[in-house]
Amino acid sequence: MRLSRSLIPTLKETPAEATIASHRLMLRAGLVRQEAAGIYAWLPAGQRVLANVARIVREQQNEAGAQEILMPTIQPADLWRESGRYEDYGQEMLRIRDRHDRDLLYGPTNEEMVTDLYRNAVRSYRELPQSVYHIQWKFRDEVRPRFGVMRGREFLMKDAYSIDLDYAGAVISYRRMMLAYMRTFQRLGLSAIPMVADTGPIGGDLSHEFIVLAPTGESEVYYDAAFEAIDWTSGEYDIESQADLDRFYTRMTTIYAATEEKHDPRAWEQVAPASRRQGRGIEVGHIFYFGQKYSRPMGLTVAGPDGAPVIPHMGSYGIGVSRLVGAIIEAHHDEAGIKWPDSVAPFRAVILNLKQGDATTNQIAERLYQAFAPDALYDDRDERAGVKFADADLLGHPWQVIVGPRGAANGRVELKRRATGERHDLTIEDALTRVCV
RNA sequence: CGGGGCGUAGCUCAGCCUGGUAGAGCAUUGCGUUUGGGACGCAAGGGCCGAAGGUUCGAAUCCUUUCGCCCCGACCA
Numbered sequence: 001m002r003l004s005r006s007l008i009p010t011l012k013e014t015p016a017e018a019t020i021a022s023h024r025l026m027l028r029a030g031l032v033r034q035e036a037a038g039i040y041a042w043l044p045a046g047q048r049v050l051a052n053v054a055r056i057v058r059e060q061q062n063e064a065g066a067q068e069i070l071m072p073t074i075q076p077a078d079l080w081r082e083s084g085r086y087e088d089y090g091q092e093m094l095r096i097r098d099r100h101d102r103d104l105l106y107g108p109t110n111e112e113m114v115t116d117l118y119r120n121a122v123r124s125y126r127e128l129p130q131s132v133y134h135i136q137w138k139f140r141d142e143v144r145p146r147f148g149v150m151r152g153r154e155f156l157m158k159d160a161y162s163i164d165l166d167y168a169g170a171v172i173s174y175r176r177m178m179l180a181y182m183r184t185f186q187r188l189g190l191s192a193i194p195m196v197a198d199t200g201p202i203g204g205d206l207s208h209e210f211i212v213l214a215p216t217g218e219s220e221v222y223y224d225a226a227f228e229a230i231d232w233t234s235g236e237y238d239i240e241s242q243a244d245l246d247r248f249y250t251r252m253t254t255i256y257a258a259t260e261e262k263h264d265p266r267a268w269e270q271v272a273p274a275s276r277r278q279g280r281g282i283e284v285g286h287i288f289y290f291g292q293k294y295s296r297p298m299g300l301t302v303a304g305p306d307g308a309p310v311i312p313h314m315g316s317y318g319i320g321v322s323r324l325v326g327a328i329i330e331a332h333h334d335e336a337g338i339k340w341p342d343s344v345a346p347f348r349a350v351i352l353n354l355k356q357g358d359a360t361t362n363q364i365a366e367r368l369y370q371a372f373a374p375d376a377l378y379d380d381r382d383e384r385a386g387v388k389f390a391d392a393d394l395l396g397h398p399w400q401v402i403v404g405p406r407g408a409a410n411g412r413v414e415l416k417r418r419a420t421g422e423r424h425d426l427t428i429e430d431a432l433t434r435v436c437v
Numbered sequence: 438c439g440g441g442g443c444g445u446a447g448c449u450c451a452g453c454c455u456g457g458u459a460g461a462g463c464a465u466u467g468c469g470u471u472u473g474g475g476a477c478g479c480a481a482g483g484g485c486c487g488a489a490g491g492u493u494c495g496a497a498u499c500c501u502u503u504c505g506c507c508c509c510g511a512c513c514a
Contacts (some may be wrong), residue, residue: 387474
């Protein structure tokens with residue numbers, strides 16, 4: 001993408017409404033624009049990050065065996081009347097009425113709809129277990145939205161639902177999803193820790209929230225440093241193996257980790273002093289086992305092996321996709337701007353042509369751009385070098401390929417790694433190789 | 438939902454108390470000089486001062502109502 005023709009409106013000054021780093025940087029880097037309280041338009045760079053986060057979430061859900069579907073944003077109120085939540089959910093639910101005076105709502109979550117889909121489609125125990133997920137915009141009419149996309153009213157969420165024949169099966173699904181979550185957050189460049197949690201309006205009696213460590217997080221957290229040593233991407237756990245899932249789950253839940261509300265000073269005493277870690281955290285995911293809370297009142301049954309109806313046990317699993325964009329920035333930024341992890345960066349590299357219009361720099365920059373496209377942003381604006389450097393740091397591309405008249409004369413460019421600040425003077429070929437890794 | 442604050446140029450803000458022809462910096466456009474870390478000079482464009490009522494000879498400024506946004510708390514993917 002050529003920056004001169006892009007809707008990436010960077011700001012030199014900080015908009016007054018933003019108080020935390022990620023919100024400030026998302027506005028300054030031209031990722032999003034606020035349209036109303038807690039409602040944002042995603043501009044090209046932001047949209048690319050959002051798509052990258054969604055892609056990684058999707059890949060890990062697929063690996064965990066969940067089927068991707070897409071449910072509507074608007075749901076009929078009757079479905080929610082069946083579960084009793086139409087009355088229970090309160091003011092956070094955005095209620096709508098259509099021209100025929102039918103009650104609708106903008107979905108804050110989809111337990112009822114999934115239960116409805118399954119009760120209409122599944123008849124036999126032999127069709128279970130199953131799980132489905134979708135990545136869709138949700139709306140919760142928060143009294144007080146804040147922190148940009150970290151706490152918006154409209155937000156993109158991945159929500160998955162498991163349907164098992166019995167409790168034992170549901171527990172396996174729950175543990176499998178927990179492993180998928182750990183791998184997801186790891187790939188996003190985040191250290192997430194599962195902590196025992198309240199179930200809130202979703203209901204149920206088994207729940208963990210996933211806390212990402214970030215200095216500006218909303219809640220104070222306490223955890224054992226043992227969490228930092230685990231490599232979730234290694235072959236240590238086979239997501240298909242029940243034995244591995246059990247081993248994984250045991251390991252997860254025996255290492256101490258708690259948010260401030262759940263902090264247990266007595267258990268904390270048992271953690272070796274050298275391993276005690278205290279910090280701030282952001283909730284980026286939440287998983288629930290809620291048994292028959294929806295299947296029972298909504299009449300979801302399948303025929304069991306003996307022909308008798310069985311009421312399935314269900315769970316639901318959420319990841320705040322749009323919130324993650326903010327969380328990632330909270331964890332990866334400095335005074336100058338964002339430092340995107342490679343996995344989610346809107347562009348792998350930015351090419352800085354320091355002397356736009358110069359025959360040599362133009363030619364080299366164009367050549368690099370063609371080689372990197374479409375993963376590169378070409379800063380071809382007729383701007384001073386300082387402006388380009390500042391915007392490149394602000395946008396946070398993992399690599400900056402600096403094409404200046406000085407090196408260009410000798411066929412050399414400078415490669416800067418945003419995360420570390422390392423710079424290397426390289427030939428064009430070497431730069432291509434390094435960035436394309 | 439309780440408490441507080443703010444709406445003036447694209448952005449950050451001054452002006453309001455004490456009513457009298459709407460300002461600054463940055464950004465934008467043009468010209469010139471500059472040119473490896475957010476340049477300089479000159480010139481130009483850009484505002485129904487959130488909206489509606491009211492008071493007044495006269496309202497960005499005073500009064501009333503209303504809408505929007507932000508912050509603290511309670512609540513949350």
